[in-house]
Amino acid sequence: MGSGSSGGYGSGGNGSQPYAPSYHVTSDMLKMDKKDPDIYNPNTGYFKNPTATNLETAIDGNRFVFNGNRAEGTMTYVLDKNGNIIFGKRCNPNDGRKRAPHPTLIGGKDPQVQCAGMITFRKGRISSVDDRSGHFRPNSKSLEKVDAILQNICDNNPRLFDKNSKWRKS
């Protein structure tokens, strides 16, 4: 269920949506989330993940920092409609036994993104991103927008990226 489809890119692998400038949460995931008040409040929609962090504000010298430490591991990210890459932990603050899915990086009743997936940090440096979001299922073509933003950051400071990452090699 993309918010509009433009020709040329059909549904991708892994059940992704047709290419669109932005994506809503897929109807099956929204239906499921609405059953869980720790994820989706009938009045306010998805809660806002308190760890949601704008990637560019997480830069500290030659590393990305998160939660007071250098960023490590794999986290959820979205490319919002304003072109910001927002990332955060999967842990759900409402219930530690649950997780915070991609839509919570934006929050509200109808969060929309240009792309979403997982971002991987190693030693405070970005090593990879993908388009793996079960909630938004963006078309792989949308990942190019994320790549372009990251390449721009890398061009300004390559040390923010893993030495083996594609941005640093290009």
Added chain:
Amino acid sequence: MNDLYKEIYTLFSRRWDEDLTEEQEDALDDKADELIEEYGWDAVYETFKSYLTQECLTPELSVNAAYIFWDFCWYNYPIHDPYEFMSYFYYRIDFNTKKYDASDILDSLTTTVLPKNGISAADLMKHPYYMPESDPEMIAAAERWKNK
């Protein structure tokens, strides 16, 4: 203590977040890669597990080892017993991720190691709400560690 154990002990006997230059980090990465070239991954993995279970007996030490394991990208190599491996960390922190795993490194490792080794239940694309802490296989494997 054989030579490989000593090498792994040395590589992991530091804080994961110590302040190193990129050149110093590269030297550690090179050393980790050289171990695999010299001894083979299977030997390195089994020796790392021995190190983990003999030396990392507290939540803090086990999570520290998880970070360094992540930084060496050793999750890219085959792990034939993914639940046994990952459950050791959860056993040591008693599944208290809020207290001991503020950056979700164990979640990252689990959702990487398990799918790479054939366990689709931890594939976040298929199961966005997957949680190691509530995975019955993980809980059972941690219980086995507890009873050893």
